[in-house]
Every structure is written in structure tokens, then in C-alpha cells.
Amino acid sequence: MKGFTIRPAAAAVLATLLLVLVAAGATGTGISNNCSRSCGGVEVPYPFGFGVEPGCYLAGFNLTCSHHGKLFLGDGTVPVLDISIPNGTVRINSSLIYLPPGATLRRTGAYQAVVTNSTWGGVALGGPYFLSEGGRNKLVAGGCDIQVLLQGQNGNTISTCAAFCPQIEIANDGGGGFVVDHAGVGCSGVGCCQAGIILGLASYRFEIRQLNGSRTNSAAAYLGIVSSEVSFDPLADSFTRVLPAVLDWTISNGTCSGNGSSPACRSSQSFCANSTALGHGGGHLCYCSAGYDGNPYIPNGCQDIDECSSPDTYPCYGDCKNTAGGYTCQCPAGYRGNASTLNGCKDIDECAEAQPCYGSCINMPGTFHCRCHPGTYGDASQRGGCIMIKQSLTGLTIGLVVSGASILFLLAIVAPFATRKIKLRRIKRLKEKFFKQNHxxxxxxxxxxxxxxxxxxxxxxxxxxxxxxxxxxxxxxxxxxxxxxxxxxxxxxxxxxxxxxxxxxxxxxxxxxxxxxxxxxxxxxxxxxxxxxxxxxxxxxxxxFISNGTLYSHLHVEGPMSLSWNDRLRIMLEVARALSYLHSATSMPIYHRDIKSSNILIDDSLTTKVSDFGASRYIPVDQIGITTAIQGTLGYLDPMYYYTGRLTDKSDVFSFGVLVIELLTRKKPFIYKSDDDDGLVTHFGSLFTEGKLVDIIDPQVMGEENGDVQEVAALGVICTKLKGEDRPTMREVEMALENLRAKSRAISNNTTPGCRNHTLDQAATQGVSRQYTMEEEILLSARFPR
Missing domain, CATH: 3.30.200.20 (Phosphorylase Kinase; domain 1)
Structure with missing residues (x-):
């Protein structure tokens, strides 16, 4: 099974992407102040513009603002999302190329090719635009077993990536499983791929080569060029075929003059720089000088930046002063060092630098304090300013020592309690944070x-x-x-x-x-x-707490004897009751999505308990299903859900049918392979059709059953039909098993058993050659004796 399918004969897809090259030169016309400078929430700075007013835009930079308030390049075919003067870029909306199933095939060299003509209309030839380089765009593709080559018009390959949908071998781990899902690892080659583009050209050519040709039988793929900031995921619920891309632009195909000037750079604080794009033939852009910001293409467009008002961008941890084209940052009085770094300004130790102090000098942050020595008083900053005090201060000294010792003693007692209280408060805040984070x-x-x-x-x-x-x-x-x-x-x-x-x-x-x-x-x-x-x-x-283990551990034990046939039939019925309840008796239907023997718990009285709702989803009552990322266990997984991603109640019905077959055969669905390399479900259905169930049914069951194994086998075959609409509901399955259980009890209590009911046998057998309608299967369920 594969997670994303496309026809194997995918190769050599030609798609001309009309990005466009080179620019028109700057004109000598004046710049009009009467032009609209926004459309649909997008700012339109000069040299870009729209309308018929002369001087609204530079030649080649005309835009179109539709009556719906949408902005387009040129004649109005490529939507504009954003224009950046400092970066010299335009963000646009780019439509992915879609190769539908059933595309016409033809032989091209060593490959079969699906050819489509897909162009990017609306970008005028000879305009100033070309694909942005430097990792701003990427090649993306979604599909199975394909290699996509991005080429220039001369056939040279510029970028490539490959996407696969691998076959997975599952180890004998007692119920484990694997699902192809690239969401956890990004678009890295499973179901989709992406690669960087380092050469920005005017146009490109795509070639798709099909790999592992014998493994797929339909064609479906997405490919294109999108912005590197876009998360490309063709399996996502919100996947769209219109994604952003980034274009570069230049003012003209000429170069800057020797002094770094150009007629297009009209602000007095601006300069010219030649384009460095590898794939572009020339041209240049204008930039504001260092310390200035704005639009260099209009007079006085570059304005001085007030660096002091933006400390996050221009860090200053001292006294900041703005200057023309820059700023100064100095340490405050009493400090020296580098004020541009945190803690870069260090306090000056005035006492160590011989400041005038003729008493006790105490250094303080940014200043110092000078006072007379103990036993003296006066002005310590003047020589001879301190006068001796006649009286003794011995009593005061003793009092200070005793007070200090008392304070230290109290701190030693209080500190542990304060520390514990702070720790408890921190733990409480962390709990409150997680409680809010987990909603x-x-x-x-x-x-x-x-x-x-x-x-x-x-x-x-x-x-x-x-x-x-x-x-x-x-x-x-x-x-x-x-x-x-x-x-x-x-x-x-x-x-x-x-x-x-x-x-x-x-x-x-x-x-x-x-x-x-x-x-x-x-x-x-x-x-x-x-x-x-x-x-x-x-x-x-x-x-x-359920103490008696899983159904898997009770069923798959060493030796010939396992659960009795009566216990197995009762377990089938109890699981069917639980699923029927979840599907139809709860306030919102709940689909389990991972029914298997290792998720069925058995209590001490051998009563069944369905567990592990980690993959379950609830469905609003007005919906019949939802599209989700594939989740479940290989061997039990509904193939229609696996291929389409659409989860319905019939997905649980399929998994239950596999569980029924597992109880009948004691074979493990996730590792079983027949001599013809068929899985358990396919091999079981074939033996049922040929009347050879004895070749696969557990011998213990054949020795204990009361003639109802054939009907239980028919139920397993019906539940595992390929199409979901051909399977019964869990309510119908529950009713059928109730009837079989009642009949089994009646047979065991009656020495002359009644006639067997072969309705399920006929339904399952005929279902191999033709598909019964749901109405017919409901009638079949209703015929069982009450």
C-alpha cells in the first residue's frame, strides 16, 4: 500500500514559466504626487504605479488595480502580494502545475512523457522581473515515485528532487504498525519533495521522470516554484494550488556610473549598486545611504533614521544622541567603556583614581562618597576639614556590633523558609503555565x-x-x-x-x-x-485499570490451545456492541480508527474492553466523514481510508472484519503472507470463495464450533470488502452476531439442531463476483432468526 499515488508513466513534463527578464531604463519624466499608492491593502511605492496619470510609475513598472481591489503585475494576470523597495523584490501568487490522472501519454526518448502546456500569463516580455535567487524560492513536487528536473531553456539542469512512496516491511513486534505520513519529517522525499533554486532565470522547463514503474498505475502530481517560506504539503487538509513566489527586479539593463550614481537614484542620500544575480544579464538598483531609510527613487525619499528611538535595532546602553546619518552612544557620567554592549559601561572607581578626599572614600555606582573618619567630623573633601571629636564612641560601637550579629542570626533562621516558599511559588507558576498552555x-x-x-x-x-x-x-x-x-x-x-x-x-x-x-x-x-x-x-x-492483559496476548499463545470458540464468539459480539455504541449512541459519533487485538483489553471475567482512543476522532452529526492525516496499524487499516484520507464509520467496520478473521485463524494480520504473497484478508477471502476455509481456520475452532464458523467467516468477508458502501454498519454487524450467538446457544441446548442459515455464506461468496448494494445487505442481516 502507498500513501500518495500517481500513474507510473510520468516523465518529461514541459511547463513554460514566463518569469521575465531585464528592465526598461529610467525615463526623464517627473514624478506625479496625484497618484494612488495602495490597492487592496498593498502599498505601491514608486517606481511602481497604476492608472493613466503621467509620472505615476517608471516605464516597465506599471501595475493593474482591478475594480475588485486586487493588484496585478502589468496587464493584470499575476496577483501581487507585496512590494519591497529595500530588498528589490515582488511577492506574487503562483499557481502550481497539476498533472491529472489519465493524462495522455507519449514516448519521449527512454521515458514515457505526459506533456502539458502551462504558462504564467500577465507578465509582459521585456519587463524588469526575474526569479529571485539566494534561497528565496524552491522547486516543489508532490507525487509517488517521480523525479522532477528544473531546466533552463538550453536544457541544463538547475535543480532536481525526487518523491517516493516506499513499501514498508513490518517487524514481528506483536501488533506494531507503520503509516506513510511525511508531516512529522517535512517534505523530504516521502510523498513530496523540494529543492533550492540558486539560478534566477526568465523562464524554465520542467521534466518529470517516472521511477519504479511497475508499482503504480495512475498519474497525478503537483509541481511548481514557490517561496522558500511556504510549507508545501499536498496531503494537508488546507492544501491549495495557489502559493506565493518571489521575483527580483532591476531598474535597467545598464550598470552604475563610476561614482555609484544613476539618474534613477533621485534622493540626495542614495547610491546605485549593480545587480549580482547569477542568472540575470545586468541592471542595477538604488539604495538609501547608511543611516537613512525610505525610497531612493523619489526626491528626498531617504530620511534620516532616528537610531535612538529603536534600541532593539541600534543597541545603546548609555546616553544615545541621534546625528545625521548615524548616532552616538556614550557611557553616562561616572562610567567608561563600550556603551553599545550590555554591561559594557563599567563604573569608575573614583577612590582609586585619587579624587580629592581627605577622609573615608566610598565608591558608589556612577559617583563616590567622601566622609570624615570615625571620631571626626567636618568637610572631608578639604585638606584639614575633619575635626576630632572629644567624646568616646565605645558604647555606640558595641551597640552596632550586637545589632549586626542579631540581624545575621535572624537571616540564618528565616532564609530556609524563604527559599522553600520561593521554590513552591515557582512550581505553582509552572503548573499554571502548563494548565493554560494545555487549554x-x-x-x-x-x-x-x-x-x-x-x-x-x-x-x-x-x-x-x-x-x-x-x-x-x-x-x-x-x-x-x-x-x-x-x-x-x-x-x-x-x-x-x-x-x-x-x-x-x-x-x-x-x-x-x-x-x-x-x-x-x-x-x-x-x-x-x-x-x-x-x-x-x-x-x-x-x-x-484492566488487569488481565490484551486479546492479542490471550489469542497468540504458544501451543495448540488458545481461547475457546464460545469465548471468541462472545468477544466478537462485545467489540461489535462497543463500536456500535460509539458510532450511533453517543452525542457525537466517535470513530476509533485503530481497532486491533492489542487494543482490546480483557478483564478478570474475560469481559472485553475497547481501549486506546489516542487516534480516535469525533464527527459532527451533520457530517458523514472527515479527511484526516492517515493513522492506524498496517494489516488492520481500511484501504479506502488509506488511499483517500477520508475517515468514515466503515473504516472501523473494516478493522473489525480483520479482527474477526484473526480470531478465526489465529494469524497475525500485520505479518501474515501466503505462498502467493497475499495478505491475510485477501488470502482468507480467496479460500472462502473456493470453499477451502479448513486450510486456514484454527484447528481448535474447527473442533469446538457448532456449525456457525462458516457464517462468522462470511461476516468477516463482508466487513472487509474494498468499497466502504458495500460493508454493513456496526449496528447491522452487532445484530448479526446477536443472532449467531443466540443460535449457538439454542443448538447447544437442543439435541436436534435446526437447519443452518446460509444467508451470510451466500452474501459473502456472491460478493466476490458482484457487489451487493447496502439495502440488500441490510435485508440479509434481517433474515437471521430472532
Whole structure:
């Protein structure tokens, strides 16, 4: 299976991108002051302009402002997003080239090529624009098993990248899985790719080469040139085919004069500089001189910068004074050093530099203090200014010493308490920060109208630490790639506390909504969510504790004997009841998205508990499905959801059908391969059609069943049909299993069993050659004896 599919014969795509080269020279016309300088929220500085007023723009820099308030280059085909005079750039909207499925193929050299003519209209030939260099743009492509080459018109390759959709081998790890999803690693070659462009030309040619030709059978791809700041993701929900790109421009195809001047540079504080673009044939730009900012293309356009009003850009940690074209920064009086750096001004030690002081000199920040020695009084800054005091100060000295000792003693006693209080206050602030970061206020708002939930949902970190003995390693009962599960005692109840390793900040809002919804799920076959703690960097979830392990560990044991057939049939029914409840009985339908044997827990009485809602999504009642990033476990994953990204209730039905086949065969879906290299579902369906189920059914089941294995197998085949609309709902599956369970009990209590019902057998067998409608399958379910 692959995460993004395109037809294998993709090669040599020609797409002429009319960027445009070189500029018109500066004219001698005057600059009009009666021109509009904005359109649709975009500032339009000279030499750019629009309208018919003479002097609104320099030749070649005309724009179009539509009556809808949209700004375009030239004749109005390329949308303008932003114009930068200092950078000499124009940001525009660029449409990606789309190669649709079913494109016409032809042989070109050693490759098959899909040829399309895609141009960029609206940029006049001979204009001043060309593709920006220096890493501002990038080549992007989305597809499977393709290599995209960006070439100049002479055929030289300028940039290239390749995108693959690899086949993944899954290790025998007891239920693990893999999903092709490039969102976690960026657009780095899985499903899409990107590469830098270091040569800015007027036009380009694309060539797409198909790789691993035998693996794909349809053509679909996106490619183009976009700004390097754009995050390109063709699998994203909000993916758009119109993305920004960056153009450079020059004033003319001539060079600056020897003294660095040009007729186009009209401000007195401006200068001219030649273009350094590698792929451009010449031209120059105007810049404001150092210490000035503004528009060098208009008279007096470059104005002095007040550096002192922008300390973040022009740091000064002393006395700042603005000057024409610059500024001065000096240390204040009493300090010396470098005032442009933090702590660069050092206090002058006036006492050490022989300042006039004839008593006790005390240096202070920025100044000094001079006073008479003890036992004297007067003016210490004058020679002979201090006069001896006749009386003794021995008593005062003793009093000062005793007072100082008392203060030090009190500080020694108070300091530990003050330190502890500061530490507790810091921990409290950190908890409050994480609580707000994890949208605890939003959760409180969601549950404010449900006091029965609010009283128990939000659990403090102190309670969690007490329940787990401060997350003691001896309390760990499980773990894996998603986090660690601890066993704890909370309010005299044994609970399981899940501590995730990773959380994506953009998914916090959805997480809080799902916590509020899952808290209302109350079903005997669903693990109960008891609450959550939001006072840590990653939220903690608290569930009821199930002590008897997973269905996977009970089913796949060493030796010929495993769960009895009656237990397996009951487990199927209980899982179907739980999924039917989640799909149709909750306030909003909830799709589990990762049903597998390792996510089914078994309690001490062998009652089934569906667990691990980390991948679950709730669906508003007015929608039949949503498009999401693919998530699940290979072997159990619905192929239609895998290929389209559209999640519906039938995705859980497929995973349940795989679980039924796993219970019948004791084979592991994520690693099983037949002699013909078929997966478990495909091989099981083939044997069912040929009437050879005995070749794959668990011998223990064949020895214990009461004649109902064929009907359960038919149910597994129907649930795993390729098209979602051909599968039953979980409610219909639940009803069918209820009937089978009731029939099994009746057979075991009656020495003369009744006639077998072959409706499911016929439905599944005929489904191989033709697809039943949903209405027919509902009728089939309804025929089982009540």
C-alpha cells in the first residue's frame, strides 16, 4: 500500500514559466504626487504605479488595480502580494502545475512523457522581473515515485528532487504498525519533495521522470516554484494550488556610473549598486545611504533614521544622541567603556583614581562618597576639614556590633523558609503555565454546563504523584512509542495513568474537545476515561485499570490451545456492541480508527474492553466523514481510508472484519503472507470463495464450533470488502452476531439442531463476483432468526 499515488508513466513534463527578464531604463519624466499608492491593502511605492496619470510609475513598472481591489503585475494576470523597495523584490501568487490522472501519454526518448502546456500569463516580455535567487524560492513536487528536473531553456539542469512512496516491511513486534505520513519529517522525499533554486532565470522547463514503474498505475502530481517560506504539503487538509513566489527586479539593463550614481537614484542620500544575480544579464538598483531609510527613487525619499528611538535595532546602553546619518552612544557620567554592549559601561572607581578626599572614600555606582573618619567630623573633601571629636564612641560601637550579629542570626533562621516558599511559588507558576498552555480553561468552559463531569474530570498533579508514588518505575505496567502507562490508586480505586511522550501543540484544542466527549462514554465494553491532568507539559490521562492483559496476548499463545470458540464468539459480539455504541449512541459519533487485538483489553471475567482512543476522532452529526492525516496499524487499516484520507464509520467496520478473521485463524494480520504473497484478508477471502476455509481456520475452532464458523467467516468477508458502501454498519454487524450467538446457544441446548442459515455464506461468496448494494445487505442481516 502507498500513501500518495500517481500513474507510473510520468516523465518529461514541459511547463513554460514566463518569469521575465531585464528592465526598461529610467525615463526623464517627473514624478506625479496625484497618484494612488495602495490597492487592496498593498502599498505601491514608486517606481511602481497604476492608472493613466503621467509620472505615476517608471516605464516597465506599471501595475493593474482591478475594480475588485486586487493588484496585478502589468496587464493584470499575476496577483501581487507585496512590494519591497529595500530588498528589490515582488511577492506574487503562483499557481502550481497539476498533472491529472489519465493524462495522455507519449514516448519521449527512454521515458514515457505526459506533456502539458502551462504558462504564467500577465507578465509582459521585456519587463524588469526575474526569479529571485539566494534561497528565496524552491522547486516543489508532490507525487509517488517521480523525479522532477528544473531546466533552463538550453536544457541544463538547475535543480532536481525526487518523491517516493516506499513499501514498508513490518517487524514481528506483536501488533506494531507503520503509516506513510511525511508531516512529522517535512517534505523530504516521502510523498513530496523540494529543492533550492540558486539560478534566477526568465523562464524554465520542467521534466518529470517516472521511477519504479511497475508499482503504480495512475498519474497525478503537483509541481511548481514557490517561496522558500511556504510549507508545501499536498496531503494537508488546507492544501491549495495557489502559493506565493518571489521575483527580483532591476531598474535597467545598464550598470552604475563610476561614482555609484544613476539618474534613477533621485534622493540626495542614495547610491546605485549593480545587480549580482547569477542568472540575470545586468541592471542595477538604488539604495538609501547608511543611516537613512525610505525610497531612493523619489526626491528626498531617504530620511534620516532616528537610531535612538529603536534600541532593539541600534543597541545603546548609555546616553544615545541621534546625528545625521548615524548616532552616538556614550557611557553616562561616572562610567567608561563600550556603551553599545550590555554591561559594557563599567563604573569608575573614583577612590582609586585619587579624587580629592581627605577622609573615608566610598565608591558608589556612577559617583563616590567622601566622609570624615570615625571620631571626626567636618568637610572631608578639604585638606584639614575633619575635626576630632572629644567624646568616646565605645558604647555606640558595641551597640552596632550586637545589632549586626542579631540581624545575621535572624537571616540564618528565616532564609530556609524563604527559599522553600520561593521554590513552591515557582512550581505553582509552572503548573499554571502548563494548565493554560494545555487549554485547561477551554476544558473548564466545555464542562461548565456539565457539573457531574466537571467535579471529577480535572485531576491535580499532586493527586497523580500521590497515586503513582511520584511516578515510581515499579508502578510502570506498559509502554511503547506513544508513552508510559502507570498503575496507581486514586480515591481508593485502581487506575491506569497514561503519560504521553510527545504532544503536538496544534492538536491541543482537538484533544480537549475529545476529552470532554470521551468522558461521557459509558459502556461496559469500553475502557472508561476517568479524568485528565493538565498541570504538566504533556497532559496525563486517567483510565480504569484492566488487569488481565490484551486479546492479542490471550489469542497468540504458544501451543495448540488458545481461547475457546464460545469465548471468541462472545468477544466478537462485545467489540461489535462497543463500536456500535460509539458510532450511533453517543452525542457525537466517535470513530476509533485503530481497532486491533492489542487494543482490546480483557478483564478478570474475560469481559472485553475497547481501549486506546489516542487516534480516535469525533464527527459532527451533520457530517458523514472527515479527511484526516492517515493513522492506524498496517494489516488492520481500511484501504479506502488509506488511499483517500477520508475517515468514515466503515473504516472501523473494516478493522473489525480483520479482527474477526484473526480470531478465526489465529494469524497475525500485520505479518501474515501466503505462498502467493497475499495478505491475510485477501488470502482468507480467496479460500472462502473456493470453499477451502479448513486450510486456514484454527484447528481448535474447527473442533469446538457448532456449525456457525462458516457464517462468522462470511461476516468477516463482508466487513472487509474494498468499497466502504458495500460493508454493513456496526449496528447491522452487532445484530448479526446477536443472532449467531443466540443460535449457538439454542443448538447447544437442543439435541436436534435446526437447519443452518446460509444467508451470510451466500452474501459473502456472491460478493466476490458482484457487489451487493447496502439495502440488500441490510435485508440479509434481517433474515437471521430472532
Amino acid at each position: 485547561g480553561l477551554l476544558l473548564q468552559q466545555l464542562i461548565s454546563h456539565k457539573t457531574d463531569i466537571g467535579e471529577r474530570m480535572i485531576i491535580t498533579l499532586r493527586e497523580i504523584e500521590r497515586a503513582t508514588n511520584n511516578f515510581d518505575k515499579t508502578r510502570e505496567v506498559g509502554g511503547g512509542g506513544h508513552g508510559i502507562v502507570y498503575k496507581g490508586i486514586l480515591n481508593l480505586h485502581v487506575v491506569a495513568i497514561k503519560k504521553s511522550k510527545i504532544v503536538v501543540q496544534r492538536e491541543i484544542d482537538e484533544f480537549i474537545n475529545e476529552v470532554a466527549i470521551l468522558s461521557q462514554v459509558n459502556h461496559r465494553n469500553v475502557v472508561k476515561l476517568l479524568g485528565c491532568c493538565l498541570e504538566t507539559e504533556v497532559p496525563l490521562l486517567v483510565y480504569e
